[in-house]
Each structure stands twice: as structure tokens, then as C-alpha cells.
Amino acid sequence: MTMRAYPGISPDHLDVDVSxxxxxxxxDGITARKGAFTPxxxxxxxxxxxxxxxxALTRxxxxxxxxPNRYYIEIHPEQLRGFVELVDHPWVRSLCTAVLGPDYRIVELGFDVPLEGAVNQPWHRDFPIPEETRRERRLTSLAFNVTGVDTEEDMGPFEIAPxxxxxxxxxxEHGMFPPKSHYGRYEERAVRKYPQRGDLSCRTALTIHRGTRNESAKSRPVLVLGVDGPEADNGDRHDxxxxxxxxxxLPERVREHLDCPVVDALVPVTQKHTIEGLVMGDV
Structure with missing residues (x-):
């Protein structure tokens, strides 16, 4: 196990080797597991x-x-038939434990949908750098992504600057949006990702990234699973x-990581995870 693993975590404590x-x-700020699920x-x-x-569009x-033409929607776990298979996948469990420790918390479930006509987003990260990361260079949260389609070149693929x-x-700006004078650095490093149905990726949402222009007539929906370590507070932005x-x-080993209220009846989520600036795009 790499020395960057969470203190005290041994490979013997993990289901699969994620070193x-x-x-x-x-x-790089990103990794992936090809074919984690079936198409x-x-x-x-x-x-x-x-x-x-x-x-969600009706309310x-x-x-x-x-x-423009790009949306984020947060949902409740039971709206996703494959929720348990996702969060209980050995790679997901092992990677969360190795990076965030045994007390990691599942705090976000949502999806992004770039539609036809979506434009290049500004380069950004999803939240400001936490103090622990700035001071210790230690990651305190992870974002897992699962594509709902086979990604093609003209569908506005995700682009990241490793x-x-x-x-x-x-x-x-807001600790998340680098000025355009920095864009050359990101464009030099930029890598576009083309996940296929069944692929699963994991990244730190601090790595500078953007969605690109969707020139096709197809949407490119991507599921987002957000996971926090003990110090992170991203759960405050989700409902x-x-x-x-x-x-x-739910299996007990899923319940112990699911950080959300248990209610008599679900209320549709009112979105509050806005990211300032992205509404403008790069027209």
C-alpha cells in the first residue's frame, strides 16, 4: 500500500488492492475501473x-x-435500483477506506446531464481546497462517476487537467474558478475521458476539470457519488x-457509511449545490 493511504490502513483490511x-x-487526481459493472x-x-x-424538470x-443546456439533479438513494451494488462494490469500498479511512460517509447521489447544445464549461474545481488538503496535501473527499452512455467524441466528454x-x-474566484490567464496550463495538460457503459471512475473534485461542448443530438448523463472523510463537510450541501x-x-456495512436522515416519506430534493460561474459557460 502506498504511503499516501489513510493512516493505519493495511492492504489486509481491503477487499481489493487499490494501491x-x-x-x-x-x-493525476483521477483513476478508473474499466468494466466494473455490466452494460x-x-x-x-x-x-x-x-x-x-x-x-425534476417539472418542479x-x-x-x-x-x-447552457447542462443540468445537475440530486436524488435519493432508493431512486436508483443499483444503489447497493454501486456503494458496496469492492473497488468503491476499498478505495474509500484506503483514502478516507474506515469512517467514510456517503453524502451525495446525483447526476449531471449535458444536453445537445451544452457549451464548454469554465475550468473549475467543485469546491475550495479544504485546509487539511492545503496544509497536509491529504485528500478528504472523493467523487465517483458512472456514465449512462457509451461516450463518443462529439458528446461533450469530460475533460480534466491531471x-x-x-x-x-x-x-x-470563490476558491474554485481559476482566471483565464491560467487556462494555458490546463489546456496543455487536458485529457478527455471516454467512459463506456459499465465503467466506473473516481477522482478528487479538486482536480481542475470541465465539461466540453456537446455537438451531438444526444445527452450524456453521468451519475455522481460523493463520499466524505471524517473532516469533510460536503454533506452540508446535500439533502x-x-x-x-x-x-x-440495506446491508449493515452500507448503513454504517450512509450519512442521511431516515424519514417516513421522501420529499423531492430541492437543489442547493449550485456552483457559481458555471451558468455562464464558455460561449
Missing amino acids: ADVEALYT EWADRLREDIDKAFAE PDGAVGRG GTQWDDSPEF TAVTRAFWDS
Whole structure:
């Protein structure tokens, strides 16, 4: 196990060896597990996303804009038929434990949908650098992504600038948006990702990234699973909940990491995870 693993975590405590993935997160800021699920599993995911997306668009604040023709929607775990398979996947469990420690918390479940006509987003990170990361170069949260489609070149693929998770400057607007004078650095490093149905990726949301222009007539929905370590507070921006019946149906090792209220009835999520600036895009 790499020395960057969470203190006290031994490979013997993990379901699978993720030492190379931990190293990749600390160097590139992103790693992936090809074929973690079957294409059929991803197709069911796409069905659940499409259903939740259609419902969210019918009510105020059901979806938040992430730029022209690009939306983010947060959902409750039981809206996703494959929720347990996702969070209980050996690679997910092992990577969360190795990076964040045994007390990691699942705090976010949502999805991004770039539609036809979505434009280049500004280069950004999803939240300001936490003090622990700035001071100790230690990651305190992770974001897992699962595509609902086979990504093609013209569908506005995700673009990331490896190694930029440590970039820090008072010039960053809101601590998240580097000025355009920094863009050359990101464009030189930029790598576009083309995940296929069933692929699973993990990144630190601090690595500078953006969604690119969708020139196709297709949408490119991507599921987002957010996980916090003990020090992180990203859960404060999310409102997921579960019903008692769903909670009782979960394996104990899933319940112990699920940080959300148990309620009698679900209320549709009102989106509050806005990211300033993305509504403008790069027109």
C-alpha cells in the first residue's frame, strides 16, 4: 500500500488492492475501473436517471443549471435500483477506506446531464481546497462517476487537467474558478475521458476539470457519488434521505457509511449545490 493511504490502513483490511489507484489520485487526481459493472446494469442506471430527470424538470429548483443546456439533479438513494451494488462494490469500498479511512460517509447521489447544445464549461474545481488538503496535501473527499452512455467524441466528454488538484491561488474566484490567464496550463495538460457503459471512475473534485461542448443530438448523463472523510463537510450541501423500509433493507456495512436522515416519506430534493460561474459557460 502506498504511503499516501489513510493512516493505519493495511492492504489486509481491503477487499481489493487499490494501491495503484490511491497513487493515481494523489498524482493525476483521477483513476478508473474499466468494466466494473455490466452494460445492462448501466442501462438500468440510465432508465432511472431519465425518470428522475423528467420529474425534476417539472418542479421549481428540481434541477440546477451548470451552464447552457447542462443540468445537475440530486436524488435519493432508493431512486436508483443499483444503489447497493454501486456503494458496496469492492473497488468503491476499498478505495474509500484506503483514502478516507474506515469512517467514510456517503453524502451525495446525483447526476449531471449535458444536453445537445451544452457549451464548454469554465475550468473549475467543485469546491475550495479544504485546509487539511492545503496544509497536509491529504485528500478528504472523493467523487465517483458512472456514465449512462457509451461516450463518443462529439458528446461533450469530460475533460480534466491531471495533477492540478493542488493548484492554489488567491486569484481563484470563490476558491474554485481559476482566471483565464491560467487556462494555458490546463489546456496543455487536458485529457478527455471516454467512459463506456459499465465503467466506473473516481477522482478528487479538486482536480481542475470541465465539461466540453456537446455537438451531438444526444445527452450524456453521468451519475455522481460523493463520499466524505471524517473532516469533510460536503454533506452540508446535500439533502438526500431514505425511508425506514429502505434503510432496513440495506446491508449493515452500507448503513454504517450512509450519512442521511431516515424519514417516513421522501420529499423531492430541492437543489442547493449550485456552483457559481458555471451558468455562464464558455460561449
